[in-house]
Amino acid sequence: MTNFLEKTYPSIANFVYSYGWIEIGQDENSSSFIKAFNEGGDVWIGADKYESLDKALQDLESALCEWLKEVE
Template sequence: MPKSKFFEETYPNLCRFVEEIGWIEIGESEQIDSFVRAYDFGGTVYEGKASYPNMEAALQDLDAHIKEYMDENGI
């Protein structure tokens, strides 16, 4: 069965970031007031809002801010 490329096509920046640069965290945290977060070896790249109406909105926000980070840093 062929693999679906839906996630990679829908969230290309997020996928590239995780494959090449850093990692993400999704979900509530006792220490951090954000639902989605992105990190590289230099530290925090992005911390999202405390909540989102749904998972799609959270992933869209994360993908958009990761794109901004990569653009600002020439990645």
């Protein structure tokens, strides 16, 4: 059974199960709020701020959907 996050963000789910990982939140090394990585490094770097966590995840979903089209 597919859970809520996998239904809502299928590209993020595909990415983290098969290609890499994501990081959410601020840290001292980057101003970006949300990022995606694989063994080769940065796959995608989001904006510094979002009006909500859902907007950040929507932005990541869109970016990873495009990235997956290129690699699959």
